[in-house]
Amino acid sequence: MPTVRQLEYFLAVAELRHFGRAAQSCNISQPTLSHQLRALEDRLGTALIDRAAQSVELTPVGREISERARRVLREIRDIRAVAARARKQPSGIVRLGITPTLGPYLLPALIGALNAEQSDLRFYIREGIPAEQTRDLASGRIDLMVGPGPVIGEDLEVVPLFDEPMSVVASRSHHLAGIAHIDRSDLKGERFLTLDPRHHYHQQVQRVCAELGAEMLLDYEGTSLDSIHQMVGSGVGLAILPELYLRSEVGGDALVVRLPVQNWRCERAIVAAWRAKSASADDYRTLAQRIRDEAAELLA
Incomplete structure (x- = not known):
């Protein structure tokens, strides 16, 4: 059975299409990454990465498994979030997608304030085009997105901010x-x-x-x-x-x-959005309110 770590390493390669950058994003060495991917392929009995290609490309079965692996890891993150909320300890990393026409001018003050209030909460910031980040949100690549409305997608909760x-x-x-x-x-x-x-x-x-x-x-x-x-x-x-x-x-x-x-x-109109069925939906509503309050101060 594949381990969670192996699936995370595989998805890093699938998304970045580069072994060195994938290893860096996972905070491991490239030889360790390559070894774990080989071990994953051995466990599954099939090749996931086409090593004969000039660039890093997934095999057809690798592409199918990558989509399923994203869903598996999304469910695992939700399980961890449920457990953390039961302990009344909101923590961990929130993968936040934000438009580059807003992020650099809103986030510094917000993250500084949140770090002072919740020292165990971390943000992985990904700037990008809102339409593309809506797809990333639905697929589980990001947890929460903030940007200009309208944001349209299935099974998303969208709230106005300011x-x-x-x-x-x-x-x-x-x-x-x-x-x-x-x-x-x-x-x-x-x-x-x-x-x-x-x-x-x-x-x-x-x-x-x-x-x-x-x-x-x-x-x-x-x-x-x-x-x-x-x-x-x-x-x-x-x-x-x-x-x-x-x-x-x-x-x-x-x-x-x-x-x-x-x-x-x-x-x-700036809005926030997240997956409606996310186990951390309540936490994202709280974060949305915090963003709304911080923006109101900045615009006062």
Whole structure:
């Protein structure tokens, strides 16, 4: 019978497609990882990894077993969570998925506060595209995700956290900079920067551009909010930046100015989601409330 450790090592290789990185993620040496995978294949009587391939690839049976192994490990984590809750000791690692347009500007204060309150609680942070993280949540690769709504998936519990204001920003040399009252019509024909289409952010900028009669610069898509910030500062175009980014130390508004657009408001709804049947659902509801409270302080 395979051991839990062997299944964890196998899944690390299946997800990372690299023996060295898989060993590092499991905190073991690469020879130990290879030995345990050989032992797993011997126990099962079949090859799970195609070692003749130029890159790390799973065999057909390896792909099928990897999906079943994920379900097995998810159930084992739930068993451990039930036992921990019975001891009234919420602890362990929460695998948190979060969008890169939010994580660096919300999590530092949150994790610092939680570490002071619950020293035995740890977070494994995975930044990613919300649509992809919804699939990771359903498959058990992550436990909890936080990002812009809507989040849609089967058997998920989704709760609203907060509405984050968004501001139009321009370079300090832009012809609209310094004007005290800007009408929506003044933004007609202006060019807005965005991220690639997989992000909720791209879709929101697209809606705003349609609303204002503005143009979205598809030839200059940023890779992060920082890259958009820097391009705006250099005069490439305008942007819509989230409030937590503009208030953060790692983001900020050093190169740009906010444009006071009259009778116009833009927000994005931030939500949390987890598997509805998770044994740790109550803990995730508590964490969601903690995130909501921390965001309210940051936005106050």
